Amino acid sequence: MKSLEGKWALITGSSRGIGQQVAIGLAERKCNIIVHGREKAHLNNTLNMLSKYKVKVHFVVGDLATEEGVNSVIKGVKTGSISLDILYNNAAIMNKWKPVWEITKQEWLETFQVNLFAMIALCNAFAPDMKKRGYGRIINVTSGIKDTPNLAxxxxxxxxxxxYTRDLAAELKETNVLVNCMDPGWLKTDLGGPKADHEVETVLPGALIPVLLDDNGPSGKLYSAQEFRDSKI
Ligand SMILES: NC(=O)c1ccc[n+]([C@@H]2O[C@H](COP(=O)([O-])OP(=O)(O)OC[C@H]3O[C@@H](n4cnc5c(N)ncnc54)[C@H](OP(=O)(O)O)[C@@H]3O)[C@@H](O)[C@H]2O)c1
Known part of the structure; x- marks a missing residue:
């Protein structure tokens, strides 16, 4: 099993769902973990689950829907004097299901703030230092959703x-900061709902593939976690 011993990873939205699985998968590979959610109380489950691994665990809180919350996450990592090696941009929200014509500008803005603008702010905060140190793995969680205008x-x-991931990969070409997307598949989580195709645990080990890439490996690519379901990595 490839080890991530001594590395530090921030996984946004790791209080539950897919982010929680990613945090556990990385801790199994000896990676130090920074757990994130909107409030400390939301993090207790994940922190308990991580306590059995012999890794350092920190937490940061912040609502990615607000600039203040994004800054709190960045500050939380930086004041811990941690050099971040892995940024797993996982947190996201889904707008309320409604006819596409009735979706308000506010709903568009809120969704873009959490799902895109916060991600960009976190990349801006941590990628330059990764570049300076010649190592980084940034994973942006995407979705295979299509033909669903109600969730536009x-x-x-x-x-x-x-x-954005492809553009950032071009910016970071030949720096060994690899930036890739991960599509988890349709999973039974609060966001995915109970009718989803797969259990949340099936995101492992595939979600770890873009973290475990060899130096100067692929960047600007899409990894589908479900394709690695039965893999030994
Ligand atoms: N589930 C699926 O079928 C599926 C399919 C394709 C892609 N995805 C993607 O996978 C990722 C994780 O989804 P999931 O299903 O695990 O979602 P989830 O179970 O709803 O968990 C969402 C996580 O994001 C955090 N979060 C939500 N709103 C936030 C905000 N405003 N600020 C900061 N953190 C916030 C939550 O923290 P709190 O606990 O503090 O609220 C929680 O940790 C997302 O990017 C999603 O788009 C999911």
């Missing part, structure tokens, strides 16, 4: 995430 703010924000 969500799906369009994910299309923007895909494009």
């Amino acid at each position: 703010p969500y799906s369009v924000s994910k299309a923007a995430v895909d494009k």
Whole structure:
């Protein structure tokens, strides 16, 4: 099993769902973890789950819907004097299901703020230092959602995430800061709902593939976690 011993990862939205699985998968590989959610109380479950691994665990809180919340996450990491090696941009929201014509500008803005603008702010905060140190893995969680106009703010924000990831990969070419997208598949979480195709645990080990890439490996690519379901990595 490839080890991430001594590395530090921030996983946004790791209080539950897919982010929680990613945090556990990384801790199993000896990676130090920074857990994130909107409030400390939301993090207790994940912190308990991580306590059995022999890794350092910190937490940061912040609502990514606000600039103040985004800054609180960045400050939380930086005041811990941690050099971030892995940024797992996982947190996202889905707009309320409604006819596409009735979706308000406010709903578009809120979804883009959490799903895209906060992600960009976090990349801006941490990627330059990764570049300086010659190592970084940034994973932006996307979605395979299509033909669902009622969720257009969500799906369009994910299309923007895909494009942004490719642009950032071009910016970070030949720096060993690898930036890739991860599509988890349709999973039973609070966001995915109970009718989803797969259990949340099936996101592992595939979600870890873009973290475990060899130095100067692929960047600007899409990894589909479900394709690695039965893999030993
Ligand atoms: N589930 C699926 O079927 C599916 C499919 C494709 C893509 N995805 C993507 O996978 C990622 C994780 O989804 P999930 O299903 O695990 O979602 P989830 O169960 O709803 O969990 C969402 C996580 O994001 C955090 N979060 C939500 N709003 C936030 C905000 N305003 N500020 C900061 N943190 C916030 C939550 O923290 P709190 O606990 O503090 O609220 C929680 O940790 C998302 O990017 C989603 O788009 C999911």
